[in-house]
Amino acid sequence: MNDLDRLAVLDPARGREPSAMEWTRSEAFVERVMDGTARVSTSGPAPMARRWAVAGAAAMAAGAVAAIAVPALVPGDAEKAIASWTAMPASRAGEQVMPQARACAANGVGGNSTAEPSDVLLAEQRGDATLLIMRKDDGIVECLMVGDVDRAASMALTDAGGPPPQAEGTINLETMSSYGDGDDQWSNIVGLAGPGVTAVEVRLDSGALLQASVKSGWWAAWWPGPEGGEVDSMTITVHAGDRTTSYRPSELP
Template sequence: MDPHLNDLKQLNSLDPARGREPTAVEWTRSRAMLERVISGRAPQPSPSRPVRRRLVVGVAVAAAGAVAAVTVPSLLPGTAEKAFASWTAAPGSLTGEQVLPQARACAGNGRGGPSTAGPADVLLAEQRGLATLLIMKKDSGVIDLCLSAGPGSDDQLASMSLADGPLPAPPADTVTLETMASVGEGDGRWSDIVGLAGTGVTRVDVRPDGGKSFQASVRNGWWAAWWPGPEGGEADTLTVTVHTATGTTDHRVVDLD
């Protein structure tokens, strides 16, 4: 027998990770990294040029524009990973009644002054696995977006201000881009995108370059989505498909007003 094989067996017995099975999120990240390598898509640095009230967030939080501001709380280990692992391409639509705990936690983030939260204050709410994304208006008129992995304030993954008050609706069959962000580092990055939707818009899909399309939520004149990946912090790696009663149109994200 080759004596080197005995050496390898001895080294294997000393491996502290011997017999450990990767978690679901680690498998997901590994497959995503392999797909990027095979397709030749290397991770790109976050740009500093904003698009409207666009947010670009890296390891440390940074915001562009006077209105937008991002808060990323300190999370318990595994909170974001569990949200990643349970993410779904098609969201579940939620009512204001169903997300009152999350809305109250969002209302208490300190922006726009003291605020209560009722079902009518929730403009949009979606569920993807463990994570809930909602857009809500506060007593002061400020409109916020919050993403959480549970009902309490300790479960919030991020929150941001979208506007100081109501925004003018775009033309009936069109959408705008109001905010785009990326949070985290390496394979642990996740992104979100938010805009306004005209009254004729029935659905919005988002497709990262080289990736699969996923569905955004559309409600009360807003559209929004979040996903595991860095594209929200990259200059031009997304296509937005707008569906109306008369057909569909594709837009590069940088071309949206």
């Protein structure tokens, strides 16, 4: 067994053959890279792949990370979130989500901190699930939680220095992924939004259309399904003033 064989067992998609459509999109992107027409970020290094962690009440009480390194909501929570999901989110102010913000602040992902309404940069409600992007002592994190706020799927987005400013009227892609299996599978997408961006829409190749939340220089959405872990299986449309621009994820910096 050589080194590649040893590494192959760590591949979560080992044995999965991309669909014909995924091959076509991948080949098209490679061609854009080769002919110089692919969009490339010049503002810094590409975002790191990030891992969701699920932290529970015991971890918070202990004041330690103590997170289960699984990229999913715990069983039952995912089912409730997916069953109640809505394509149009309800925006929430920091004051309206303080129980969730306190749980997110204390779960150890991105450090432990207290939470104030001003720490909540973006908050949305889709059915029983609340998604937060909030500032903590060690950086900015995303938390997704359902019902009881003693558990949250959490991900660190930036370090304490924060992200560089996004250009006016543009967005980037910080992270996109999918988790779970079968009917419990869900996806999320998060990025920065520059001044002047008023709305971001995500249209899946299945035809489903969902509205992302945009606030405080961030945009985010989550939905039931596997598309966040697939290659360019959606179109992202950005509205800024009277200008509307659409991208495949691979075209975003």
